[in-house]
Amino acid sequence: MVYLFLPLVNSCVEWYKRFMKELFTKPDGTPKRGLIMGVTNKRSLAWGITKLLHEQGAELALSYFPNEAVEKRIRPLAEDAGINNLIPCDVGDDDSIAAMANTLKEQWGNIDFVLHAIAFADHDALHKPFVETSREQFLSSLDISAYSLVATTQALAPLMVNGGSILTLTYLGATQVVPNYNVMGVAKAALEASVRYLAADLGTQNIRVNALSAGPVKTLAASGIGDFSSMLNYHKQTVPLKRLTSQDDVAGAGAYLLSDLSQGVSGTVHFVDGGAHVLGPTPVAAE
Numbered sequence: 001m002v003y004l005f006l007p008l009v010n011s012c013v014e015w016y017k018r019f020m021k022e023l024f025t026k027p028d029g030t031p032k033r034g035l036i037m038g039v040t041n042k043r044s045l046a047w048g049i050t051k052l053l054h055e056q057g058a059e060l061a062l063s064y065f066p067n068e069a070v071e072k073r074i075r076p077l078a079e080d081a082g083i084n085n086l087i088p089c090d091v092g093d094d095d096s097i098a099a100m101a102n103t104l105k106e107q108w109g110n111i112d113f114v115l116h117a118i119a120f121a122d123h124d125a126l127h128k129p130f131v132e133t134s135r136e137q138f139l140s141s142l143d144i145s146a147y148s149l150v151a152t153t154q155a156l157a158p159l160m161v162n163g164g165s166i167l168t169l170t171y172l173g174a175t176q177v178v179p180n181y182n183v184m185g186v187a188k189a190a191l192e193a194s195v196r197y198l199a200a201d202l203g204t205q206n207i208r209v210n211a212l213s214a215g216p217v218k219t220l221a222a223s224g225i226g227d228f229s230s231m232l233n234y235h236k237q238t239v240p241l242k243r244l245t246s247q248d249d250v251a252g253a254g255a256y257l258l259s260d261l262s263q264g265v266s267g268t269v270h271f272v273d274g275g276a277h278v279l280g281p282t283p284v285a286a287e
């Protein structure tokens with residue numbers, strides 16, 4: 001009996017695969033092209049999105065922080081997945097951003113989407129009370145984690161001649177106090193506000209700008225946050241879905257926001273956190 005349904009199931013799977021492929025294919029049949037910024041290893045949230053987009057037929061370039069150790073890690077990772085277009089870019093340096101944009105212009109002429117998955121904060125700033133944040137720690141965190149979205153958008157929006165989608169990654173600490181997130185929370189607040197202003201500026205060019213707010217996931221950047229394992233435990237026990245957010249959860253929503261499935265969505269913060277953002281104060285038993 002079950003065999004009777006197999007052809008139907010197979011054709012549904014084929015239809016789904018074709019449908020997903022079309023998400024990253026242009027009307028003329030050529031693949032959509034996009035830049036992924038912020039892969040440092042296979043745990044990176046950007047890597048989950050890269051793998052999914054690549055499977056779905058997108059043509060990708062990866063930018064990486066120009067450092068030998070980073071390049072040594074990501075080149076084999078990317079090449080194993082069949083991605084050979086790697087471009088160095090330090091988002092703290094305008095010349096480096098301009099050089100990356102030039103390389104893309106020479107290679108492709110235009111692009112369809114950009115993922116910005118970059119953040120930085122000084123280690124000490126994530127382990128001491130926020131009130132002790134120095135000017136230097138504050139400025140470097142806001143520069144690399146928030147202004148870099150503005151700078152890369154300035155450089156890359158001119159390549160989005162047919163419209164496009166720009167997506168950045170953020171966290172709940174932008175709007176709520178999360179222990180140890182400190183200056184990163186302030187940087188994410190600036191990042192989310194930048195998303196809204198950029199969306200307003202670029203809408204007439206059919207360029208959409210959005211943020212995806214992910215739940216805590218164990219990555220290199222996240223391991224710099226003081227007592228991150230407690231953050232993970234708390235999340236797992238309290239959020240509506242009662243589980244951790246995965247790299248795949250983020251990848252699926254990332255593909256939606258970078259594709260035309262979200263063609264009417266701009267200036268928003270889309271939560272992929274198991275529902276953590278809807279929770280209010282947690283009552284504790286009276287003593």
Ligand SMILES: NC(=O)c1ccc[n+]([C@@H]2O[C@H](COP(=O)([O-])OP(=O)(O)OC[C@H]3O[C@@H](n4cnc5c(N)ncnc54)[C@H](O)[C@@H]3O)[C@@H](O)[C@H]2O)c1
Pocket residue numbers: 037038039040041043044045046064065066070089090091092116117118119120144169170171213214215216217218219220221222
């Ligand atoms: N992991 C989480 O729990 C979580 C949750 C919500 C949001 N996010 C955000 O997701 C994004 C990606 O972080 P991740 O967790 O995947 O960690 P990750 O360490 O894999 O990625 C951070 C990236 O930022 C890059 N970077 C830092 N400074 C740079 C610079 N000057 N120039 C160019 N690149 C630079 C690093 O090279 C790295 O690739 C970050 O914006 C982070 O805040 C992470």
